[in-house]
Amino acid sequence: HTLIWMPTIASAMNFSKELTKRGCNLLSDGRPIIGLSLINLAETVFSVEPRALIVPAHIWTPWFSVYGKMGGFESLEEAFGEFANRIYAVETGLSSSPDMNWLIKELDSRAIISFSDAHSGAKLGREATVFEIDERENDEHKIKKQDERMITYEDIVEALKQASLESRALKVGVEDRTSKIEKSNPLSATNPLPPSSMLHLPAFIAYTIEFYPEEGKYHHTGHRDCSVRLTPQETVTKGTTCPVCGKPLTQGVMQRVEELATRIQNSEFRIQNEIKLLYNKEYPSRPPFVMLVPLKEIISEAIGSPVASSKTQLYYEKLVSQFGGEFNVLLHADLPEITKYSTAEISDGVRKVRIGDIVIDPGYDGVFGVVKIWKSDKERALVDTSKEQLGLF
Template identity: 35%
Template sequence: MNWQIAELDNRSILSSSDAHSGPKIGREATVFVPTMKQFNPLRQSSNEVNNLTISFTYQDIVDAIKQNPNGKLKIGYTIEFFPEEGKYHWSGHRACNIKYTPDDVVKNGKTCPVCHQTLTIGVENQIRDRSTRIITVDKLRLIKNSAGMTFVYDPEKKRRPFVSLVPLLEVLTEINEGSATKALEKYNRLVNIASEFDILLRKPCAEINTLGGEKLAQAIQIIRNRKVYINPGYDGVFGTVKIFNEPVDSNKTELTSVEEKQPTLFKLT
């Protein structure tokens, strides 16, 4: 969404997680990578990446954010949750059970058709009102790495890409049909073997199948392909993201934009 605002064209876009509870920490992140050409973590195995030691300072991070061309680090990509989960993503009026897509607002206006009060305008429409360009889903560029992880680029590939994930514990909870106890037991076992990001981003699905079973491997593949079911939030109602079970009024993400294959997650250029 930020890519639609011209004032942000030369700004670094960062991502960070909520810190109000343990499970939320690290859910979103900004990934910094070395600028040296001989290093490309996406051509290396997950074990090589995890065991790599890089010396850098706080100033190196500042330089990366400021896009210093002589810096040791730069922003590689950001890790996001699906923004539709936010409770003000679309516009609407929950008291009257009215939910509008951005196009609905343009077509029908900002007045609730039931109570005739002003709708609570969602983030997508707020961005559209401030944007200097409209980037539709079909214009986005999707690039998959060798692990099948989909990275989303702007149409001209001028900005750092992002990936969208579903937290591992939420994945396991859905697989275990809402059983928090079973999901937590499996989660603790898995993260003692590999990190959550390693499982969600990098490990081959065949290895995930061995570690956590066929259902988990299928779920990870669906997330990496951005084929989850989404019911966007509105007017204080949180949105929902499901992998296997389609929620009521959901919209399955079908990012059928330009899709490319490359052996790396991003290009170190």
């Protein structure tokens, strides 16, 4: 799966025409399968529009992805040939988190971003990339303060190219990056404008919003029919054949990452404003990321009702409309306020997700991983419901 971004509608239309001319049926599906190699695709894209962006999507899923075990490649060089140096970013998808991608050397010069496949309306925007732009209008030599300058195509290109610039020059040290994030991060209390004496500040990626990759269907290696699941370490000693039926195991994303990685994982994290923001000192130019659990899953576990139930849906709608979107509930809303509009358990679930105090049973061979916010019923019973009671008076 490949994301192609065009700066104008006219370029997008020209590109569609060009693909159709080459025999691609773009009307077959929302995600049409076109019979072109990545090299041919890139050649077509850049011949139509040199300013276009190509971003490989959910790069680790076993099928239809650039590093995928089934039909993927060992490197971007191999996949895109001479066009590899025009790939400025890769998209992590649900099956990997940024820190997994930091282990791959050829990604040092690429931004690692996060979006969602457009599979269903409710899941649009489930993962996201937060761009930070200079909100002042740069008008000749004067800089005017604009409250709501819209993000532009050029801002996005600039932010994505930051990764390659920074990796080449390595001029942003840990301290610089940290202060840059603190200044601009909407998660931090203050969000000041840069000094007006400065000219244009380049756009950059403030952070990305991720779900736990363990929740994905192919995190660990295993065999669904035999309920066999192995960590990458276990595959080293136990091999990749199912110990129950003797068939080959389906390789998980973690094992695939370790196959291509040249480094060892060493994630550190810090907590800022009650939210666990993950970053690693060894990769100072990498933006941090937050790990979340979908709000419906939190509500479902808190109230003991299925994700698709009308009861879960009711609390979801109430919270999302009250706080202006799911990300606001998960990241910004005050916990007592969440209790006021739902229950103390739901509020406590959001708190636990924010600090990463949860456990996940990893997915394997097509079986989704399962999130457990409360390790036991006993732990959940300890939730202080006094605040909930107060809401009644």
